[in-house]
Amino acid sequence: MITQLYELFIAPFAEFAFMQRALWGVIVLSISATPVGVFLTLRRMSLTGDAMAHAILPGAAIGFLVSGLSVTAMTIGGIVAGCVVALLAGMVARHSNAEEDSSLAAFYLLSLAVGVLIISSNGSNVDLLHVLFGSTLALNDDALVLLTIIATVSTLALAILYRPLVMECVDPHFFKTVSKLSAIAHYGFLLLVVLNLVAGFHALGTLMAVGLMILPAAIARFWSNRLGGMLCIAFFSAVISGYCGLFLSYHASLATSPAIVLVLGMLYIISLIFGRQGGLVFKNNS
Amino acid sequence: MFKKICSSSAVILGLTASATVMAEQKVAVISSFSILGDLVSEVGQEHVVVTNLVDVGDDAHVFNPTPQDAKAISKAQLVVINGLQFEGWMPRLIGAANYKGVQVIASNGIDVINTKEEHEHQDDEHEKHSDNGHDKHNDEEHEEHEEHEEHEEHEEHEGHEHGDTDPHAWHSIKNVKIYVHNIAEGLMQVDPKHRSEYQQNATNYIQKLDKLELKLTTQIASIPAAERKVITPHDAFGYFARDFNVTFLAPQGTSTEYEANAADVAALIKQIRHENVKAVFVENIADNRLIEQISRETNAKIGGKLYSDALSYSDKPAATYIQMMQYNVDTIVAALKN
Numbered sequence: 159m160i161t162q163l164y165e166l167f168i169a170p171f172a173e174f175a176f177m178q179r180a181l182w183g184v185i186v187l188s189i190s191a192t193p194v195g196v197f198l199t200l201r202r203m204s205l206t207g208d209a210m211a212h213a214i215l216p217g218a219a220i221g222f223l224v225s226g227l228s229v230t231a232m233t234i235g236g237i238v239a240g241c242v243v244a245l246l247a248g249m250v251a252r253h254s255n256a257e258e259d260s261s262l263a264a265f266y267l268l269s270l271a272v273g274v275l276i277i278s279s280n281g282s283n284v285d286l287l288h289v290l291f292g293s294t295l296a297l298n299d300d301a302l303v304l305l306t307i308i309a310t311v312s313t314l315a316l317a318i319l320y321r322p323l324v325m326e327c328v329d330p331h332f333f334k335t336v337s338k339l340s341a342i343a344h345y346g347f348l349l350l351v352v353l354n355l356v357a358g359f360h361a362l363g364t365l366m367a368v369g370l371m372i373l374p375a376a377i378a379r380f381w382s383n384r385l386g387g388m389l390c391i392a393f394f395s396a397v398i399s400g401y402c403g404l405f406l407s408y409h410a411s412l413a414t415s416p417a418i419v420l421v422l423g424m425l426y427i428i429s430l431i432f433g434r435q436g437g438l439v440f441k442n443n444s
Numbered sequence: 445m446f447k448k449i450c451s452s453s454a455v456i457l458g459l460t461a462s463a464t465v466m467a468e469q470k471v472a473v474i475s476s477f478s479i480l481g482d483l484v485s486e487v488g489q490e491h492v493v494v495t496n497l498v499d500v501g502d503d504a505h506v507f508n509p510t511p512q513d514a515k516a517i518s519k520a521q522l523v524v525i526n527g528l529q530f531e532g533w534m535p536r537l538i539g540a541a542n543y544k545g546v547q548v549i550a551s552n553g554i555d556v557i558n559t560k561e562e563h564e565h566q567d568d569e570h571e572k573h574s575d576n577g578h579d580k581h582n583d584e585e586h587e588e589h590e591e592h593e594e595h596e597e598h599e600e601h602e603g604h605e606h607g608d609t610d611p612h613a614w615h616s617i618k619n620v621k622i623y624v625h626n627i628a629e630g631l632m633q634v635d636p637k638h639r640s641e642y643q644q645n646a647t648n649y650i651q652k653l654d655k656l657e658l659k660l661t662t663q664i665a666s667i668p669a670a671e672r673k674v675i676t677p678h679d680a681f682g683y684f685a686r687d688f689n690v691t692f693l694a695p696q697g698t699s700t701e702y703e704a705n706a707a708d709v710a711a712l713i714k715q716i717r718h719e720n721v722k723a724v725f726v727e728n729i730a731d732n733r734l735i736e737q738i739s740r741e742t743n744a745k746i747g748g749k750l751y752s753d754a755l756s757y758s759d760k761p762a763a764t765y766i767q768m769m770q771y772n773v774d775t776i777v778a779a780l781k782n
């Protein structure tokens with residue numbers, strides 16, 4: 159019995175290093191991306207994550223064209239492109255009449271168009287699509303080191319920004335009037351979003367990385383009212399989904415990144431129905 | 445059906461086209477990718493100008509055509525494609541360019557590998573080839589060809605990009621001889637003035653291919669049949685495997701478009717460990733990180749780079765089709781000998 163369970167649940171990871179690496183990548187990403195996702199949802203900026211993921215594209219594409227499938231080049235390119243879009247959108251929003259969402263939408267669409275242009279004008283795309291849709295199973299040493307560094311930096315930075323960010327979530331207008339930290343908190347936070355998306359796109363691909371950031375936060379919202387509780391629940395749901403996604407990918411021959419995000423999606427639907435905080439079942443009873 | 449329409453329109457347009465061609469003017473030929481382009485220039489020599497849509501070193505599975513490509517096609521007198529659903533983007537591009545000239549499907553008439561019953565099929569083929577030689581070949585080819593055409597029509601309705609057939613037919617020198625024949629036919633239609641030259645060039649080139657085939661077969665024969673097992677990123681070498689009796693395994697399917705999943709990668713690693721495969725190879729067009737990962741987990745070492753779906757630039761070792769085949773065989777033999 160125990161050997162059967164071992165065969166089923168542990169053996170894939172014990173036997174194959176690529177499974178260990180994939181799991182490591184997902185766990186590290188969960189540590190850094192889920193708290194960022196929680197703050198994003200609390201600030202009603204869930205779709206900002208998606209927009210930023212698209213904004214990264216031209217940077218990654220340029221990095222790819224300059225030095226091939228180099229983790230460093232694509233990371234630097236992605237971070238630069240993401241920061242430029244975030245800064246421009248933020249500045250336009252702060253210094254003009256335009257709302258932040260519309261300016262962000264404008265800049266990310268521009269960025270996305272530039273990215274597609276760069277990719278297609280290079281003639282052909284030697285599986286850049288794989289880069290965009292993720293290669294969880296092909297995480298090499300460089301990528302893992304990079305993921306870990308980004309996770310460390312991101313977690314530390316979030317610890318420093320924690321207080322101002324909470325203030326910003328609770329009452330951004332009040333915070334803006336009483337403290338000069340508001341701008342720092344805002345831009346610092348956007349930088350963290352970009353960092354985590356770039357890390358995520360090495361592990362899951364640009365589009366799926368947003369899933370690992372936002373879905374755990376959305377799940378956590380149904381189970382806890384407290385920030386600490388939400389952060390914990392988000393982290394654990396991301397790790398569990400990462401494991402289950404890899405497990406499914408191994409036993410049921412499914413592509414890895416979508417499998418992980420779909421497990422998250424199922425958890426979300428379960429939470430939506432049975433969640434203690436505003437889930438459908440409990441809402442109707444009370 | 446499709447072929448009939450194609451050839452009848454080809455005759456009419458071929459005549460009108462050739463009438464307008466000036467005496468010294470070269471025939472403008474579009475080939476879908478670099479390997480076909482090399483074959484066309486071998487047959488056409490100084491009478492043709494060849495443009496490859498998918499350039500040297502790029503991946504034809506995921507190519508995005510531009511308006512320039514459509515423009516080039518609309519000005520061309522001959523379009524040469526591989527067929528077997530290799531260039532899924534090509535019918536749309538030809539439609540968009542409103543090209544109605546001669547179209548050569550180079551793989552017409554070859555002995556097709558069906559990927560669905562790949563394993564049984566491959567084994568059968570091995571025996572056939574080693575036992576019977578070339579004699580029976582033509583009849584079989586004919587039958588298979590007709591089967592295949594029905595197949596193709598059927599699939600076009602369903603809109604598949606890659607069918608149940610393995611399109612990488614140029615890795616068999618036997619097939620490429622048919623390719624050369626088809627290309628020569630197309631050129632003769634478009635440019636009847638140089639008929640005899642095209643015929644002669646094709647014959648010369650096929651002689652070269654014969655020699656190459658003989659040489660490569662002896663080279664491969666120096667490795668015991670049981671040890672001829674190699675890993676490549678995507679399944680491009682089915683025809684090579686059949687001709688030379690080498691077993692190829694790949695984490696991706698026959699197209700680089702497919703996404704690898706954990707189950708397949710794990711199965712492949714188990715197989716490498718179990719069968720004691722000695723070498724894994726990287727390809728010029730594919731994402732090689734997965735292969736590096738597999739190499740790290742097994743005893744198989746990376747044996748070098750194989751050229752699968754594109755030639756190299758002229759400063760690299762696979763600038764022509766013949767060089768490419770020679771280079772691939774050299775690389776495989778060197779890796780397996782150790």
